[in-house]
Amino acid sequence: xxxxxxxxxxxxxxxxxxxxxxxxxxxxxxxxxxxxxxxxxxxxxxxxxxxxxxxxxxxxxxxxxxxxxxxxxxxxxxxxxxxxxxxxxxxxxxxxxxxxxxxxxxxxxxxxxxxxxxxxxxxxxxxxxxxxxxxxxxxxxxxxxxxxxxxxxxxxxxxxxxxxxxxxxxxxxxxxxxxxxxxxxxxxxxxxxxxxxxxxxxxxxxxxxxxxxxxxxxxxxxxxxxxxxxxxxxxxxxxxxxxxxxxxxxxxxxxxxxxxxxxxxxxxxxxxxxxxxxxxxxxxxxxxxxxxxxxxxxxxxxxxxxxxxxxxxxxxxxxxxxxxxxxxxxxxxxxxxxxxxxxxxxxxxxxxxxxxxxxxxxxxxxxxxxx
Numbered sequence: 359x360x361x362x363x364x365x366x367x368x369x370x371x372x373x374x375x376x377x378x379x380x381x382x383x384x385x386x387x388x389x390x391x392x393x394x395x396x397x398x399x400x401x402x403x404x405x406x407x408x409x410x411x412x413x414x415x416x417x418x419x420x421x422x423x424x425x426x427x428x429x430x431x432x433x434x435x436x437x438x439x440x441x442x443x444x445x446x447x448x449x450x451x452x453x454x455x456x457x458x459x460x461x462x463x464x465x466x467x468x469x470x471x472x473x474x475x476x477x478x479x480x481x482x483x484x485x486x487x488x489x490x491x492x493x494x495x496x497x498x499x500x501x502x503x504x505x506x507x508x509x510x511x512x513x514x515x516x517x518x519x520x521x522x523x524x525x526x527x528x529x530x531x532x533x534x535x536x537x538x539x540x541x542x543x544x545x546x547x548x549x550x551x552x553x554x555x556x557x558x559x560x561x562x563x564x565x566x567x568x569x570x571x572x573x574x575x576x577x578x579x580x581x582x583x584x585x586x587x588x589x590x591x592x593x594x595x596x597x598x599x600x601x602x603x604x605x606x607x608x609x610x611x612x613x614x615x616x617x618x619x620x621x622x623x624x625x626x627x628x629x630x631x632x633x634x635x636x637x638x639x640x641x642x643x644x645x646x647x648x649x650x651x652x653x654x655x656x657x658x659x660x661x662x663x664x665x666x667x668x669x670x671x672x673x674x675x676x677x678x679x680x681x682x683x684x685x686x687x688x689x690x691x692x693x694x695x696x697x698x699x700x701x702x703x704x705x706x707x708x709x710x711x712x713x714x715x716x717x718x719x720x721x722x723x724x725x726x727x728x729x
Contacts, residue, residue: 359671364663365601367672370686371679372559372600375418375566380426381479385412388474388481391460392432400454402436409433409484409514414521415554416561416587421569421681423478431471431482433514435497438488445507448472448500451485469502470510486512495519496630516629524591525555526598560603561590566679567656572648579648585625585635589614592628601663608657 377385385408393406410431411417420427434451436442442450452472455461466473471482487509489496495516498509564586572580593610597603615623615636622640627633639646659678663671676686 359663359666359668361601361663363668364671365599367675367686368563368600368604368660369559371566371675372562374680374686375562377412377417377419377428378426381419381428384426384479385428385430385481388430389432392481392483395458395460396434396451396454399457400451402440402442402450405435407433407435407515409518411583411587413514413518414561414587415558416565416583418562418566418569420478421566421573427478429480429482431484433484433486433497433499435486435488438490440487442487443507444487444498444500444509447485447487448502448507451483455483467502470499511630511632513627513630513633517627520629521557521587521591524594525557526596556597556600556603557591557594559600560594560607561587563600563604563660564590564607564656567659568652570679571652571655575648578642579645581645581649581652582635584627585649588625588628588635601661604660608653608661611653 389406389408396404396406407413408430412428412430417428417430419425420429436447440447452465452467455465455472455474461474464474464476466475468482471484474481474483484499486497486499489498489511496511496513499512501508501510565583568581568586589611590607592614593607594603595606595610597606615625618624623636623646624634625636627635636646639649659674666674672686680686
């Protein structure tokens with residue numbers, strides 16, 4: 359199978375995994391409702407914003423849920439000059455949410471958030487306090503420990519700015535626009551960002567592979583999204599298509615770690631050096647082992663397209679990335695139908711039917727109406 363066709367399949371996988379427009383509309387509704395509710399019912403001033411993968415444009419649907427399911431984080435940040443400690447901030451926001459008929463029965467306290475549970479989705483409300491001034495974006499997130507509450511530093515907005523600075527918004531040079539492209543690159547006002555960059559799709563595909571590989575395993579072994587996101591962004595070198603971006607990731611990923619004096623691998627937050635996302639690997643070496651096993655398996659599953667036929671690659675990808683593969687196979691068929699109608703279609707014994715490459719003889723276009 360040639361690179362352009364493998365690239366199409368991988369893009370179709372990402373399109374199928376992305377949040378639906380229904381889910382995005384639902385998140386926006388939750389955001390607006392929550393912001394208004396806190397503003398009208400809280401005794402403190404706060405700034406609320408979307409953080410995490412939805413803000414980065416790297417979110418994917420939960421693999422165990424339905425088409426319109428989602429997980430999203432909202433940060434609720436009070437001003438830096440407040441005298442309130444972590445426990446007061448966390449419990450006060452929790453009390454406001456408990457007092458709501460809308461949220462009370464759905465509310466669950468997590469270590470760093472208040473979670474509002476829906477049927478197959480959830481919204482995490484992350485209470486925090488600005489570290490200095492809100493403009494700098496460094497916040498202190500509340501964390502519930504066994505016996506007390508503490509603050510931990512975080513920088514969601516500076517991180518989003520860093521991540522977006524790594525993106526290039528050029529159209530994928532190997533991915534022709536077709537019926538299968540659907541709404542992948544549509545820009546929507548909420549969150550205020552551009553979606554569908556090659557880097558963001560690289561992160562989404564890697565996260566999707568991880569989710570399926572670890573779906574039946576100990577979830578503590580599953581590589582965390584921040585590690586994947588940072589490594590992908592640091593490895594990205596403005597590749598112009600998804601499959602080259604993935605190849606660059608697998609080639610350069612190991613060079614993105616640093617080491618401490620004892621030889622332990624470090625992966626620091628690029629905008630908050632005090633935060634190391636591999637800090638648990640020394641205590642739990644099985645997590646480090648699981649991460650590198652995943653890297654090896656992901657490369658094997660994604661990059662060996664040139665040794666397989668179209669049918670075998672599509673079948674392998676569907677097995678590794680989807681519950682049944684029907685959506686991707688259907689979209690792939692629609693894509694080829696659109697290419698054949700356009701006349702940009704060719705055939706040879708090595709690659710079978712495929713998008714015509716330079717110098718190849720094209721198959722006469724077929725409108726499927728006998729013309």
